[in-house]
Amino acid sequence: MAAPRASLRLVAPVWNGGTSGIRGLSRAVDPEGSQRKGRALLQFLADRFYDVEAVRGYLLQKQVLKVLQKNRFQDKEWMRPNGRGLSGELWKLREVPVEAVDASGCAINYQGLDNLLALRELQSLSLRCCPHVDDWCLGRLHQLADSLRELSLAGCPRISERGLACLHHLRNLRRLDISDLPAVSNPGLTQILVEEMLPDCEVLGADRAQSLKLGPEEQPRDTASSPIPA
Amino acid sequence: MLRGALRFGLGPGLLGRRLGTHRGGSTLGKAEGSGGCRGSGVSPVSSHVTFRTRGPGPRWEDSGSLGAGDWDGKVSEIKKKIQSILPGGAWSPLCDTSHLPPEHSDVVIVGGGVVGLSVAYWLKRLEKQQGAIRVLVVERDHTYSQASTVLSVGGIRQQFSLPENIQLSLFSVEFLRNINEYLAVVDDPPLDLQFNPSGYLFLASEEGATIMENNVKVQRQEGAKVCLMSPEQLRKKFPWINTEGVALASYGLENEGWFDPWCLLQGLRRKVQSMGVLFCHGEVTRFVSSSNHMETASGEKVTLKRIHEVHVKVDHSQEYQPVECAIVVNAAGAWSGRIAELAGIGKGPPGTLQGTKLPVEPRKRYVYLWHCPQGPGLEAPLVADPSGAYFRREGLGNNYLGGCSPSEEEEPDPGNLEVDHDFFQEKVWPHLAWRVPAFEALKVRRAWAGYYDYNTFDQNGVVGPHPLVVNMYFAAGFSGHGLQQAPAVGRAVAEVMLEGRFQTINLSPFLFSRFYLGEKAQERCII
Numbered sequence: 203m204a205a206p207r208a209s210l211r212l213v214a215p216v217w218n219g220g221t222s223g224i225r226g227l228s229r230a231v232d233p234e235g236s237q238r239k240g241r242a243l244l245q246f247l248a249d250r251f252y253d254v255e256a257v258r259g260y261l262l263q264k265q266v267l268k269v270l271q272k273n274r275f276q277d278k279e280w281m282r283p284n285g286r287g288l289s290g291e292l293w294k295l296r297e298v299p300v301e302a303v304d305a306s307g308c309a310i311n312y313q314g315l316d317n318l319l320a321l322r323e324l325q326s327l328s329l330r331c332c333p334h335v336d337d338w339c340l341g342r343l344h345q346l347a348d349s350l351r352e353l354s355l356a357g358c359p360r361i362s363e364r365g366l367a368c369l370h371h372l373r374n375l376r377r378l379d380i381s382d383l384p385a386v387s388n389p390g391l392t393q394i395l396v397e398e399m400l401p402d403c404e405v406l407g408a409d410r411a412q413s414l415k416l417g418p419e420e421q422p423r424d425t426a427s428s429p430i431p432a
Numbered sequence: 433m434l435r436g437a438l439r440f441g442l443g444p445g446l447l448g449r450r451l452g453t454h455r456g457g458s459t460l461g462k463a464e465g466s467g468g469c470r471g472s473g474v475s476p477v478s479s480h481v482t483f484r485t486r487g488p489g490p491r492w493e494d495s496g497s498l499g500a501g502d503w504d505g506k507v508s509e510i511k512k513k514i515q516s517i518l519p520g521g522a523w524s525p526l527c528d529t530s531h532l533p534p535e536h537s538d539v540v541i542v543g544g545g546v547v548g549l550s551v552a553y554w555l556k557r558l559e560k561q562q563g564a565i566r567v568l569v570v571e572r573d574h575t576y577s578q579a580s581t582v583l584s585v586g587g588i589r590q591q592f593s594l595p596e597n598i599q600l601s602l603f604s605v606e607f608l609r610n611i612n613e614y615l616a617v618v619d620d621p622p623l624d625l626q627f628n629p630s631g632y633l634f635l636a637s638e639e640g641a642t643i644m645e646n647n648v649k650v651q652r653q654e655g656a657k658v659c660l661m662s663p664e665q666l667r668k669k670f671p672w673i674n675t676e677g678v679a680l681a682s683y684g685l686e687n688e689g690w691f692d693p694w695c696l697l698q699g700l701r702r703k704v705q706s707m708g709v710l711f712c713h714g715e716v717t718r719f720v721s722s723s724n725h726m727e728t729a730s731g732e733k734v735t736l737k738r739i740h741e742v743h744v745k746v747d748h749s750q751e752y753q754p755v756e757c758a759i760v761v762n763a764a765g766a767w768s769g770r771i772a773e774l775a776g777i778g779k780g781p782p783g784t785l786q787g788t789k790l791p792v793e794p795r796k797r798y799v800y801l802w803h804c805p806q807g808p809g810l811e812a813p814l815v816a817d818p819s820g821a822y823f824r825r826e827g828l829g830n831n832y833l834g835g836c837s838p839s840e841e842e843e844p845d846p847g848n849l850e851v852d853h854d855f856f857q858e859k860v861w862p863h864l865a866w867r868v869p870a871f872e873a874l875k876v877r878r879a880w881a882g883y884y885d886y887n888t889f890d891q892n893g894v895v896g897p898h899p900l901v902v903n904m905y906f907a908a909g910f911s912g913h914g915l916q917q918a919p920a921v922g923r924a925v926a927e928v929m930l931e932g933r934f935q936t937i938n939l940s941p942f943l944f945s946r947f948y949l950g951e952k953a954q955e956r957c958i959i
Contacts (some may be wrong), residue, residue, distance in 0.1 A: 259616065337629055338609050340629065341629035341689075344685050344686070364626065364630075365629065366810070367630050368630060368631070370669075387828075391828050392828065399811050
């Protein structure tokens, strides 16, 4: 193709402003974190009155809908970082096929993936630590099977081994990072099964992450085995 | 009074009341409950009253006949009665009826499985004003030990041939995907359905290949993501399949797989209780209805029935409670046929509309769980062989579960849920081992049996009102795909009840009248 191969690293915008929002959204889906005194009274009332429960249910729905609103792609809006930033450059480059997307920490969900799946030349996708990416989202990735070479799902709290099973559609995948997935029940076994499922792919799993934490000087040395004395 | 006018059909009911529970305070002195005004005339508002005043007080066997003889005996009896009324005695003016259903309910749903609870959920969600409709769900077995919902393999697919079935399944999958928005209960943890998005793989022989192609065309038109595969592509993708005899395969890419039905059931139950639906542990034994003889526009005589009361019998007891209701929903699964008979459906000369029974009966199906160390890996979908045998992966430990539908002649006796292990040896294993050679070495770990609420007419669900019993609505007869269609069917039935017609998905091919008119809504299968 004629246009230069600019590997656009499109980082999703406004993350500094958004992180507290994301944590707030995570709280909405994880009520165990809200064990405060005020909640105890509300819970007591909600258990006893249908009306209180209905009002609280309505507020909860509103919080959940915030995630949906963040995912609506309105032409350039999703790509726009804080201030003017890249928007001028972006307009010039809009003919260039997008090769890599780094959506780490993004509040992208099932509907939001529509935006990414339209990028048919996508080669590298990073969904590290996305709080709303779950097994259903992985089921959609088969549309990128022709081009996707690199995928990172490290640290996503909602992905389990059941979602990883549908990655076998991605036959061109060469690097897959599935380390640090808390919802996977048996990380070692899962990694073996995924390696069997994708024979051409290099799978980075939990053990690599742990060995990185150890640091180079503490790595077990393979020359450590001393010659046996005669 | 309006209620008095409704009482004319209650002849046998009056006698039946002698066995009944303690009635409201209105029966002071009057003969057995004409039941006009209950107690103080206060009708229960949101939650039903669990304590009622006792009626006639302690029994006076020889009330009034203080004739000659045995004066001392009578005095001692009177003394005993007075002692029982005083504090510390055995008689108390209040009796606990919390185990009984309420006396009135707008809608009574017979059957508390996934379909019944889905109807209850959508009724409460689509009602015009919060708390407008009082719904009662009657379930005979709170442990769900024989319910089809929890014994099911839990699969969901869009690979049907009828567009209505595909639409039902598409909506249900969207419901399951967003289950924590639909069924969110404040302060309760979110639901984890354990959905495996691995898809369904249907294999077709030469004869079935054209039907499969047409089916896939319809599925794609409705929006399902299905792809067709040739035997070479199949071998490349799933090397463990023996493609001999397979001409074509259809593979669901998205929104197909299997999940945990118990989780869905509990989620629905929890949400429905928080929305104010009442639950009752009991069995429906009788419907009390009234008949209206009318003439159609062309002069034909027709008898329309309307159910006024549902008698709910408490477990392990003769006690029953008549529940006055406006609408009855038959979601009793494998036992829907029996409930329909109780309502008088099918009692008439055969060949007429009155004589058309609900053709739903329980059929037993076996599911076997086996271990195979060299079996298919993580990518294995739910594979359905042309012979009718199917299997899917279960967990990460090389366990698989599957089964096979028996032919009509080999149907097992549905009287109990005992498993026939020889059926696996003779009918299931040979097909599995032929299709997946690795399955030649396997060991069966567990097996269970469950019921299909089998529609003997066309193996698809019955949804909507009955033409003659005007206030009974059906949601039954799904013949093995009830679980995957339950959320959408619940919404459809709620729409018919509240608006009078189907609004989102048009399920007119699934109405009861098709049994009388002979119009089969049958799936074109690829066997």
